[in-house]
Amino acid sequence: MLSERGISNGSIGVITNLLPDDEVEAAFPTKDGIQTNGVEYKRVQLPIINAFALTIHKVQGLSLPAVTVALNSNIFADGQAYVALSRGKDLEQVYLTHCDLDAIKADPEAIAEYERLKAKAEQLHRPHSQ
Numbered sequence: 335m336l337s338e339r340g341i342s343n344g345s346i347g348v349i350t351n352l353l354p355d356d357e358v359e360a361a362f363p364t365k366d367g368i369q370t371n372g373v374e375y376k377r378v379q380l381p382i383i384n385a386f387a388l389t390i391h392k393v394q395g396l397s398l399p400a401v402t403v404a405l406n407s408n409i410f411a412d413g414q415a416y417v418a419l420s421r422g423k424d425l426e427q428v429y430l431t432h433c434d435l436d437a438i439k440a441d442p443e444a445i446a447e448y449e450r451l452k453a454k455a456e457q458l459h460r461p462h463s464q
């Protein structure tokens with residue numbers, strides 16, 4: 335059963351080959367690694383939809399070989415730009431289609447904590463007056 339291998343509705347796979355009769359070969363990351371060939375899977379209930387985009391929430395926690403990000407008004411929550419930009423395994427494989435700096439938002443409490451810690455570090459590293 336596919337669910338035992340970690341493949342379920344919403345799993346992200348890569349189409350590796352287009353076959354005659356509208357069939358495809360696809361590779362899916364599973365608990366056992368990448369499963370390709372060897373086992374024939376047919377999707378009867380729902381068709382495979384080739385997607386060129388994933389939501390930031392969907393890719394959170396993933397490391398991807400390459401990412402293309404639009405830093406625009408669609409990024410609405412604190413930290414989303416960071417999550418999107420940090421998904422690429424290599425900086426050379428992170429591409430921007432839009433770069434609106436207003437899309438980069440940080441939690442005000444996180445900024446306040448950063449400033450507090452920065453001030454504390456500066457205080458600790460000041461030479462002591464004698």
